Amino acid sequence: AQSVTQLGSHVSVSEGALVLLRCNYSSSVPPYLFWYVQYPNQGLQLLLKYTTGATLVKGINGFEAEFKKSETSFHLTKPSAHMSDAAEYFCAVSANTGGFKTIFGAGTRLFVKA
């Protein structure tokens, strides 16, 4: 079975500061890992994904994440926050266990202060 833990339900940063959103996962088989973003009154959009290969994954809007198997982590970072980054971010894990259940974390709401 898979599970995802996102550390911190709310994160607040100043505009221009580093964004770090933490995600730890659990999976009994090699996982696929994702970060999604949700803006108010919208569905989720994919930021980036890790399937196999390079462990540093670059996504849209300047975000990136690093898959660390030894730490079972997939933290999301962005060097410089922008006001438009304010949203809710979800880490997700998926694995082939006969079907593909993509399991989402509880989400982290990012606030960006001017």
Next chain:
Amino acid sequence: DSGVTQTPKHLITATGQRVTLRCSPRSGDLSVYWYQQSLDQGLQFLIQYYNGEERAKGNILERFSAQQFPDLHSELNLSSLELGDSALYFCASSAAFGSGELFFGEGSRLTVL
């Protein structure tokens, strides 16, 4: 626009009633997923269909059922509704059977009074 269409966008009904939520996936996508999003439970996986067949099941209540039709659209049926069923229900689709990107609709907001 993700290409996934959900109807209705908003629905208000009473306890004990039955509703049907509809989802049209992106053109060509064979997989459809249903999720329930609420403040206390977060985003919960309900069920996955691939090309008309159920392939994965999550925390879906027995009062809920779903199906995927030959034209690949899907319906989620919620019956004997309770106050706690009030939530945002998302449909997502993907081209691949698994491991791929999910494209989400804008959701159907269900309010049970």
